[in-house]
Amino acid sequence: xxxxxxxxxxxxxxxxxxxxxxxxxxDEDVAELTCNDCGRALDPWWYIRKLANNGxxxxxxxxxxxxxxxxxxxxxxAWVVKxxxxxxxxxxxxxxxxxxxxxxxxxxxxxPEGYARLGNVARRRRRGSR
Numbered sequence: 397x398x399x400x401x402x403x404x405x406x407x408x409x410x411x412x413x414x415x416x417x418x419x420x421x422x423d424e425d426v427a428e429l430t431c432n433d434c435g436r437a438l439d440p441w442w443y444i445r446k447l448a449n450n451g452x453x454x455x456x457x458x459x460x461x462x463x464x465x466x467x468x469x470x471x472x473x474a475w476v477v478k479x480x481x482x483x484x485x486x487x488x489x490x491x492x493x494x495x496x497x498x499x500x501x502x503x504x505x506x507x508p509e510g511y512a513r514l515g516n517v518a519r520r521r522r523r524g525s526r
Contacts, residue, residue, distance in 0.1 A: 417433070417443070417446075427440065500515070501515030
């Protein structure tokens with residue numbers, strides 16, 4: 397009279413169904429594959445097909461990643477071109493404004509004391525002297 401129910405075979409079967417059989421041992425003497433994780437004997441042809449399909453999935457994945465990488469590089473290069481154009485335009489504006497400032501500072505204007513450079517007149521007014 398044994399009232400204990402042995403569920404080990406059912407648990408083993410469940411774990412075998414859930415197992416992906418990622419780690420296998422090859423017994424070359426009898427040409428068998430055994431899953432290291434669940435202990436199930438595997439069909440060698442099934443395992444070869446599984447590896448082939450996984451290989452194709454990886455090749456497809458790398459092809460997608462490669463295309464995405466090319467797209468990102470193209471976007472980056474376009475951004476760099478636009479940034480360089482903006483930098484060149486801003487440098488041109490800075491040079492133009494600097495030339496205008498220098499021209500205005502060196503322009504002679506009439507003052508009560510006679511003619512003076514506009515830059516000197518502006519500095520005297522900022523200091524509060526005339």
